[in-house]
Amino acid sequence: MAVQASEPIIRVDNVTKTFLGETGKTATVLDRITFNVGNEFLCIVGPSGCGKSTLLRIIDGLDTATSGRVLFHDQAITRPSPKIGVIFQTFALIPWKTVLGNVEMALGPTAVPHEEQTSLARKYIQDVGLEGFETSYPKELSGGMKQRVGIARALALQPEVLLMDEPFSSLDALTAENLRREVLDIWRDPAYPTNAVIMVTHNVQEAVYMADRVLVLGGRPAKILDDVPISLPRPRNQRDPGLYDFADRIVSKIS
C-alpha cells in the first residue's frame, strides 16, 4: 500500500487521441495527457464520454495514441501485454465457456505450462469466492459473480498492473459495495504481485474510497484538470464523512 513511493511503472507521456469525423474533420478526444503510475491505486474520473475509457485502452495497447506514447517500465506499449490484466465494465465473459474455461482462457497464450493452467485458474476462482462454480456457465451467474470471474481472469495472469474500466457500474449498489471492499483487500494482500491499479470510473465517491490518487479528466478535448492525493488511512469506510471533502473538491472541478 505504498503511496507514490516507488518509481513509476507506467508513464503516460503526452498522449493525444484524435478521431476522424464524418465530414473529414477530426475530433480530438484526449489532449496531451501526461502522468505516471507507481505502486498505487490510481483512479481516473471524469464525465461520461470524456475519453477515460479510450485512455485506458491506449494504456493496455488495445488502441494507439495519435501522438505521444505510453511506457511500461521504459518500454513503449503497442499491444496488449500478459503483465497487464484488464477488468471490463460488461464483464466480457465468453458465454460458451465455463467459469474455469473463461479464467483459463487468459492463461492460454502465456508461458504457463499447460498442466499448471487449470490449477492456477482454480486457485484464483477460489480466491474470488467462486469455489464450486467452476463448471457453471456465465448465464447461470449473477452480475456480481460474473464480475468475480472477470477479476479472477485478470488476477490469474499475476499481472504487475491491473486496469479496471468501470468495473462496478454494471452491478447493483449493494453488490458493488461488497466487491469494492474485496478488490481492495486483494490489492492490499501481499500475496498478490499486483501493486499498480488504474481504475476508470465516473463515480466520484467510489474513486475517493478506493484510490490513493485521483486524476480528474474533463473538457473537450479532455485534459487533466486536477490530481488529488487521497490522504486517508486504510482500511477506509465507504461511509466515512472524510471522503466527502475530497469528493466535493473533485466534483467542483468537473462541473
Add this chain to the structure above:
Amino acid sequence: MATKLAAPEFPGNPKQPPRNFARNVVSGTLVFGVLGFVGAELAMGGMLAPILANPLTIKLPYYVARTLARMSIAYVLALAFALAYGITAALNHRASHVMLPLLDILQSVPVLAFLPIVFLFFLSRFPGSFGEEISSIILIFTAMVWAPTFGVIAGVNAIPQDIKEASQAYGMGGIQYLRQVVLPAVYPELVWTSILAWGGGWYLIPIEEYFTFGRCLAPPCPPHTLPGIGFYIADAANRSDLASSVFGVMVLVGIIVLIDRLVWRPLERRTDKYKYESVTSPTANAHHESRVVGSFRRAEGRLLTPIVSFLKYERAYLGSFLETAHLRPRLHISDRMRLHDRWAKHTLAGRVASIIIFAFLFFLAINLLSNGALSSVESGITIIQTEVGIPALFYDTGRSLLRILTSYTIALTWTLAAGMLIARSERVSKLLVPIFDIGQSIPATALFPIIILLLVRPNLGNPFALEIASVLLMLTGMQWYILFNIVGAIHNLPADIAEATAAYRIRGLRFAKEILVPASFPAIIIGSIQAWGGGWNATIVSEYISVSGQNGSPTVYQVPGLGSLLNRALSLDPTIGTVIIAATILTMTATIVIINRVVWRRLLKKADKYKFEA
C-alpha cells in the same frame, strides 16, 4: 457525484456521411461512370460490336421499364398484404391463433414450386401475354410477401408495454393509435424486410422472363410474351452472344444498385428514428476508425486542408457506397427461421386449423388445374404409380438431395474460409465484403443463361458437364446465405468480447477455434437452413434447362431430380401432370420437413449455447 455530460459528438464515422438526394444522384452517376468504363473495356476487346448489333439492345430501356413495372406492382400488392395481414395478426389476439401458423406453413413451401402451377392456371384462363403478365406478377408477389409480413408482425410485437399503456392512458385509439404508434413501430422492419423482398423478386425475374415452363410445348414457339431485362440476357445467351448477355447482367446489377442507393438507403437511414432501442454499440464504431485516422493524418498533414478534407470525404463516401451489405435485414430475418420454436408456441387448435386451411387451398388448386378430373386420392396414387413409379420418386429425391449436399459442402467450405479472412483483418474485410456484396446483388438466376452458354452448350450430351452446371447453378442460389450470416456474426461479435480477447492476446488459430467458430455457429446454422431453402428452390430451375436452338425449337437438358420431374410433368396431359406436380411438391415439402427436424432443429438447440446475452 460526477456530473454526467453527453457523449462528445464525433462528427461521426465515415460509414455514415450525411446524405441527401443530390449526393445520391452524384453517386448514381458514379456507378454509371464505372459501368461505362467497364463498357469501354469490353469495346476494346472487340465486344461492343455484338452488343450494338443486337437488335434488342435498342429496346433495353423499354425492357427495363417493363421489368420494373412488374416488380413495382407486385411489391405494392405485397406491401398491402403484409400490412393488412401483419397488423391484423399482431393486434387481433383471436385471429392470430390461425393467422400466425398459417403464415408459417405458407412461407416454408418453396416459392418456385408454385411457379409452374400458377403459370398453368392463369395461362389456361387467360392465354397470351395478359395471362403471363398476371401470373408473373403473382409469382413475384409470393416471393416478396412473406418477409414484410413477418416484419410487420415483429414490428408491432416490438412496441414496448409502457408505450402501449401510455397510449391507452392518453386515450389514443383506433386510427390514431395505428398512425401514431403502430405504423412508426413497423417502419424499420418494413424497410429491412422490403430489401429482402426485392432481392427475392429479382431472383424470380430472369426465370419468369425466359424459362418456358411448358408455355412453349410445340415448336415453333411464339415470340416472347414477357419482355424484360431477364429476357434480354437469356435471348442473347441463346444466340451465343456472350457480350450482350454480360452487358444485360451489368445493366441489371446497375439498376439494382441504383434502386438500393436511391430508395433503400435513404429509407433505411430513417429507421433509427423509429427504433425503440439502439442496436449498434457506439464504442465499437468509435474505435473502428481510429487506425485509419492515424494514417490519414500522418500522410496528409494540414497543408492542403480544404482539398484533402474534400477528398477524404469523398473517399469515405465511396467506401460507404461500396459497403452496401444489408447486414441488418439479413440478420433480422434469421429470427423467423426459428420456425419450429414458434410453431410449438401456436395453440394446437390454431395449428390444426391452419393445416386444414392450407390443405384445402392446395387441393383446391390441384382440382382447378386438373379440371376436376382428379376424383380421389387413390386415383392420384394410381396415376403416380403408373406414370412415375414410387421408386423413381425416391430416386429423384435422392439425386436432388445429393446435388444440394454437394453444393452445400462447397458453399460452406469457401464461405468459412472467407469468414476467417474477414475476421482476421480489417483491411481484407474492407476489400472483400463489398466484392461479396456486389456478387450477391446479382440475381443468381440471371447468370444461369451465361453458365449454360459457357458450360453446357460446348459439352452437349456429356451428362457430367450437365451435372456440374446444375451444382454450380444451385451454388449461386445457396452460398450468399451462409456467407452473409457468417459475416454478420463476425460483425456482431460484442465489442467487449472482442476487446477482452485482444487484451488477453487470444489470437490466430486459438481465436478461430475458441471464439470465431463458436461465435458464428448459430449464424452458420441459420445460414445453412436458408441456403437449403434456396437450394430446393434452385432444383426447379437448375435440373431442367430448356434452351431454344437456332431454329427456334427448344432443346432440353436435364439431370434426374425432383426439379426436372416437376418440369417434365408440365408437358404431360394436365390431369396426369397436375397429379405429378402435386406429388413432387408434397415429396419436396416432406423431405424439407424431415431434414429440418432431424438435422437443423437439433443443431439449432445446440446453437443456443453459443449465443451472446442481449
